[in-house]
Amino acid sequence: MVVIGFFAFDTDLEGKEKEKERMKAVWFENREITLTALPFPEPGGNEALVKVLMAGICATDTEIYQGYAEFSGIAGHEFVGEVRKAPADTDLVGKRVVADINCGCGKCAWCRCGDPRHCESRTVLGIRGRNGAFAEYIAVPVQNLHAVPEGVDTLRAVFAEPLAAALEITQQAHITNSMRILVLGDGKLGLLCALGLKHFSSRVTIAGRHAEKLAIAGNQGIDTLAVPSGETSASAFREFRRFDMVVEATGSPTGIREALELVRPEGTVIVKTTSHSPTQIDLSAVAVNEIHLLGSRCGDIDLALQFLANNRIDVLPLAEKIYPLSRFTEAFAHAAARGSLKVLIDPTQSGESVSFSVE
Amino acid sequence: MVVIGFFAFDTDLEGKEKEKERMKAVWFENREITLTALPFPEPGGNEALVKVLMAGICATDTEIYQGYAEFSGIAGHEFVGEVRKAPADTDLVGKRVVADINCGCGKCAWCRCGDPRHCESRTVLGIRGRNGAFAEYIAVPVQNLHAVPEGVDTLRAVFAEPLAAALEITQQAHITNSMRILVLGDGKLGLLCALGLKHFSSRVTIAGRHAEKLAIAGNQGIDTLAVPSGETSASAFREFRRFDMVVEATGSPTGIREALELVRPEGTVIVKTTSHSPTQIDLSAVAVNEIHLLGSRCGDIDLALQFLANNRIDVLPLAEKIYPLSRFTEAFAHAAARGSLKVLIDPTQSGESVSFSVE
Numbered sequence A, B: 001m002v003v004i005g006f007f008a009f010d011t012d013l014e015g016k017e018k019e020k021e022r023m024k025a026v027w028f029e030n031r032e033i034t035l036t037a038l039p040f041p042e043p044g045g046n047e048a049l050v051k052v053l054m055a056g057i058c059a060t061d062t063e064i065y066q067g068y069a070e071f072s073g074i075a076g077h078e079f080v081g082e083v084r085k086a087p088a089d090t091d092l093v094g095k096r097v098v099a100d101i102n103c104g105c106g107k108c109a110w111c112r113c114g115d116p117r118h119c120e121s122r123t124v125l126g127i128r129g130r131n132g133a134f135a136e137y138i139a140v141p142v143q144n145l146h147a148v149p150e151g152v153d154t155l156r157a158v159f160a161e162p163l164a165a166a167l168e169i170t171q172q173a174h175i176t177n178s179m180r181i182l183v184l185g186d187g188k189l190g191l192l193c194a195l196g197l198k199h200f201s202s203r204v205t206i207a208g209r210h211a212e213k214l215a216i217a218g219n220q221g222i223d224t225l226a227v228p229s230g231e232t233s234a235s236a237f238r239e240f241r242r243f244d245m246v247v248e249a250t251g252s253p254t255g256i257r258e259a260l261e262l263v264r265p266e267g268t269v270i271v272k273t274t275s276h277s278p279t280q281i282d283l284s285a286v287a288v289n290e291i292h293l294l295g296s297r298c299g300d301i302d303l304a305l306q307f308l309a310n311n312r313i314d315v316l317p318l319a320e321k322i323y324p325l326s327r328f329t330e331a332f333a334h335a336a337a338r339g340s341l342k343v344l345i346d347p348t349q350s351g352e353s354v355s356f357s358v359e
Helices: A015-019 A059-065 A160-172 A188-197 A211-218 A233-237 A255-262 A283-288 A301-309 A325-336 B015-019 B059-065 B160-172 B188-197 B211-218 B233-237 B255-262 B283-288 B301-309 B325-336
Strands: A022-029 A032-039 A047-056 A078-085 A096-099 A137-141 A145-147 A180-184 A203-208 A223-226 A243-248 A263-271 A279-281 A292-295 A319-324 A342-346 B022-029 B032-039 B047-056 B078-085 B096-099 B137-141 B145-147 B180-184 B203-208 B223-226 B243-248 B263-271 B279-281 B292-295 B319-324 B342-346
Touching (some): A047 A096, A059 A325, A078 A137, A078 A160, A096 A301, A145 A301, A160 A188, A180 A188, A180 A255, A188 A203, A188 A211, A203 A211, A203 A233, A211 A223, A223 A233, A233 A255, A255 A279, A263 B283, A279 A283, A292 B283, A325 A342, B047 B096, B078 B137, B078 B160, B096 B160, B096 B301, B145 B301, B160 B188, B180 B255, B188 B203, B188 B211, B188 B243, B203 B233, B223 B233, B243 B255, B255 B279, B325 B342
Parallel strands (some): A180 A203, A203 A223, A243 A263, B180 B243, B263 B292
Antiparallel strands (some): B047 B078
């Protein structure tokens, strides 16, 4: 194997890829998205070169586009890939993988405890100081990779990262079967939170504005509340401070206010929304009612893969459309549109997008 | 005992008081404070008539004046009194008492569990639907009263209510001796929090802008950080996300932002400030760093009395000046002034205020 400048790639790569000197990738910078040809990633000694098979567009990507995290580079942090090169762990080559998005320094207390999610000098795939998955190839530290079980197809496996973020709640808070839990927001993350929490409490309700999205949760046994236009979840419930836990997954800076109206005194509000704009809340109500506000982000990828492998959650109804990388701009507009479900990118395809119906 | 209209009072009252038909009281309404003569309180069947011996002006009172809680009535919720009449518990008569400020309905789940602090239909002394202690007499439900131990003089006992609020933190969160705790704000509540937390962790630091107030904590073994004018606590520390727990007791709507800069990932921020104005915070940082924000309000009065009886905390240095009720307006301006310590009201005195030096 010979590495020469930016254009080197492994001699194991297919002949067709060898002919290409560059790969297709999507570059985010200054609120502009550019489909461009970029040098292949050059994996470091502890990294693997991974061919991206499928990537998901997350609400965080649309926030990044609007300035969140001040990221410039190749975005994309939800993906399934196939390992092409992994000098540090050759057993990985050929395996389908998903990845933890946080890449720690390996030296600090967080990393030494095995949790690089909060490493101060971490990079984060497609979010902070490291290119992501909206490209044909991506370089990822081998310790971040998790092999996808055979029974989990790629279309399901691409949900591992957001499902892990949803299940993170169940690892942060003590949840019992009789707890009244409300998920605010019927977006992709809200749905995954409700579908995950259902396995920990029998009293989960999801509230949102889109009947067809609520039905995805309803079909899997979750109570739903359709909030009419012009009303809030709180007014639609006509109840006040009823829930032991409220998961704020609206993606809106004002969602937290509704959460604070609906959670009981000494109850817990899970803060899931990461917005580019600051939020105004009445902290006096937090103090007086002794509310727990608990921030929640990335979770345990292996736990998510277990849920998928055991069919504990059916994620397929959340997938809406698959686009080739060449039509990323269109895909991104689709993903950013109000009411959209999960929009996916398949960098191995060219030409037309692939729609599919929910099974 | 004969009760006639508003002007009835117990025949046990001293002759001098019998002659009066009304008592002196301070009425808060629409951002106006009026020293006035009002009918004696008429205790309900389960209430005691308490003669106020000493009352403290709290930062919450200054917030109420500015519109917080939309209260109109006799304010004041920190006090020591002497029970004059208590038909429901005659053993209380003659005792010195302090009081829980939350008066529950007695019927809801919260009240049945013995914790009326979060009863939905509660009244709160001097804050919500019930007159408070800036008066010669106050009516209080007998179950709210706690006898003051003999060894705790009135000047110390008047700190029981705010000290209980400070110690509430120690009953909400799991605090270990090695936890790094920062108290933000060297006001009265911040000082009490630091003095209380010192008994649970050996690594408590208090940050504030007033050297003489920080010295009160410093003299009792707490690390202090004087924040220079023009700097924030975060910039003065030149450290970032260092503390396991940050207690936000600045009283300022912007204090929470500093707290979020100083708490470690997965750390806890205690929300103590109750301000009349909403606060703008970056909830994304809460989510990404998985911070616990924990609202904290009133605490266990008996625990506070124990701390005072055992001299675990010396509260006397926090007392600044005692005014008679007739000079309430002046006292209130003093209490609202930047940098003031605890300003007290002695309704049993007339004439000049009493200053005292710290022992």
